[in-house]
Amino acid sequence: MTAETSMRDAVVIGGGLVGAAIAWGLARQGLKPLVLDEDDLARRASRANFALIWVQGKGARAPHYARWTLGSARSWPGFAEELTQLSGIDIKLRQPGGFTLCLSDAELEDNAATLAGIRRDTGGEGASFEILDHRRTAELLPGLGRAVVGSTYSSEDGDVNSLRLFRALHVAMARSGVSYRAHSRVETIHYSGGLFRLEGPWGTVEAQKLILAGGIDNGRLASMVGLNVPLQHSKGQIVVTEKLAPFLAYPLGTLRQTDEGGVMIGDSEDTVDTSPRADPAINAVMVRRAIQMFPGLADVNMVRSWAGFRVKSRDGLPVYEQSAACPGAFVAVAHSGVTLAAAHALALAPQIAAGPLSRELSPFSTARFHVQAAA
Ligand SMILES: Cc1cc2nc3c(=O)[nH]c(=O)nc-3n(C[C@H](O)[C@H](O)[C@H](O)COP(=O)(O)OP(=O)(O)OC[C@H]3O[C@@H](n4cnc5c(N)ncnc54)[C@H](O)[C@@H]3O)c2cc1C
Numbered sequence: 012m013t014a015e016t017s018m019r020d021a022v023v024i025g026g027g028l029v030g031a032a033i034a035w036g037l038a039r040q041g042l043k044p045l046v047l048d049e050d051d052l053a054r055r056a057s058r059a060n061f062a063l064i065w066v067q068g069k070g071a072r073a074p075h076y077a078r079w080t081l082g083s084a085r086s087w088p089g090f091a092e093e094l095t096q097l098s099g100i101d102i103k104l105r106q107p108g109g110f111t112l113c114l115s116d117a118e119l120e121d122n123a124a125t126l127a128g129i130r131r132d133t134g135g136e137g138a139s140f141e142i143l144d145h146r147r148t149a150e151l152l153p154g155l156g157r158a159v160v161g162s163t164y165s166s167e168d169g170d171v172n173s174l175r176l177f178r179a180l181h182v183a184m185a186r187s188g189v190s191y192r193a194h195s196r197v198e199t200i201h202y203s204g205g206l207f208r209l210e211g212p213w214g215t216v217e218a219q220k221l222i223l224a225g226g227i228d229n230g231r232l233a234s235m236v237g238l239n240v241p242l243q244h245s246k247g248q249i250v251v252t253e254k255l256a257p258f259l260a261y262p263l264g265t266l267r268q269t270d271e272g273g274v275m276i277g278d279s280e281d282t283v284d285t286s287p288r289a290d291p292a293i294n295a296v297m298v299r300r301a302i303q304m305f306p307g308l309a310d311v312n313m314v315r316s317w318a319g320f321r322v323k324s325r326d327g328l329p330v331y332e333q334s335a336a337c338p339g340a341f342v343a344v345a346h347s348g349v350t351l352a353a354a355h356a357l358a359l360a361p362q363i364a365a366g367p368l369s370r371e372l373s374p375f376s377t378a379r380f381h382v383q384a385a386a
Pocket residue numbers: 024025026027028029030031047048049050053054055056057058059060061062063064065195196197198224225226227228229232246247248249318319320321322344345346347348349350351
């Protein structure tokens with residue numbers, strides 16, 4: 012490949028859900044960003060996720076995160092409409108509310124206490140919720156197993172077809188003037204005289220603004236612009252059944268029927284294993300629990316399973332920050348990149364385009380990790 016140098020008003024490193032949402036959002040502000048991405052087989056959370064737009068339980072002891080998540084969920088209808096109009100792709104958004112099913116009284120009490128805590132800590136602005144017993148839950152979820160003692164329901168939860176969302180964002184990017192370049196892993200970043208110089212075997216690019224959205228590579232990338240972004244290892248697995256007639260009108264935190272009919276099951280987290288393969292023993296636990304919730308699933312074929320790596324900071328909350336050492340460089344880390352796609356495109360990107368991030372986003376800076384380290 013011929014080496015080349017070009018100058019851009021903004022470069023986004025990473026073309027996953029976070030980078031694509033931000034790049035499209037920057038284009039909506041009149042910029043002409045370039046997205047540099049890796050190859051098809053790169054580790055990419057955006058092709059491995061569960062596709063929930065989920066507010067329930069988000070923001071325990073972090074009211075800023077509860078508000079940010081809820082704001083994104085509420086922006087989703089307008090975001091989806093604009094994206095669908097521009098891309099011509101129906102991303103199958105539905106926000107009918109969602110359930111967290113509980114298999115013991117203790118689980119239900121714990122869950123309800125967490126949701127109540129979020130409401131309290133946000134001064135009542137957090138997602139509202141209801142606690143339902145088995146009978147009421149079964150009325151809304153036909154086929155529910157006797158093992159489910161009850162549930163919590165929040166009317167603001169939903170889901171989407173995540174692969175269609177990913178595709179729609181890339182089509183929208185292209186139609187809005189964003190350039191996208193695959194096979195372009197950024198190896199080094201240099202900052203001088205207010206410009207960023209990015210290099211890899213594919214060539215060199217210079218940029219006035221730089222957005223780091225490289226998923227699990229963001230720790231390494233951030234260190235090159237003077238930021239310390241501690242990430243934790245988090246592997247998740249998903250199992251999918253054969254296609255079934257529609258039976259589940261609502262998404263659940265651990266189980267959902269897609270618009271195409273398959274049932275996705277998955278809520279595992281492994282903080283040690285780095286293998287990209289799904290562990291059958293973990294799948295067995297997830298499926299056993301799913302069958303307790305819906306005994307009819309015992310007669311259904313499981314046809315696929317995969318593992319993915321979440322993009323998760325040390326405390327699990329997003330990281331958004333502009334580098335003080337290299338102004339113009341921003342980092343974006345989010346382990347709920349589907350839920351937050353609307354916020355990234357419609358709220359974060361305009362701030363990046365304008366310059367400084369708002370006070371609303373300051374609790375998401377890496378300063379919170381430095382305080383902990385010094386304590
Ligand atoms: C099992 C699982 C279930 C999940 N379920 C949900 C859910 O239900 N709801 C929800 O909201 N979120 C969910 N998530 C999280 C969501 O998928 C992620 O938050 C989101 O995909 C992160 O997007 P990203 O763009 O940051 O990262 P990625 O999708 O990993 O993309 C990063 C991109 O950067 C590229 N890249 C990396 N390094 C470089 C480099 N040096 N140069 C150039 N390019 C580079 C990579 O090739 C990749 O394309 C789930 C994740 C997993 C794994």
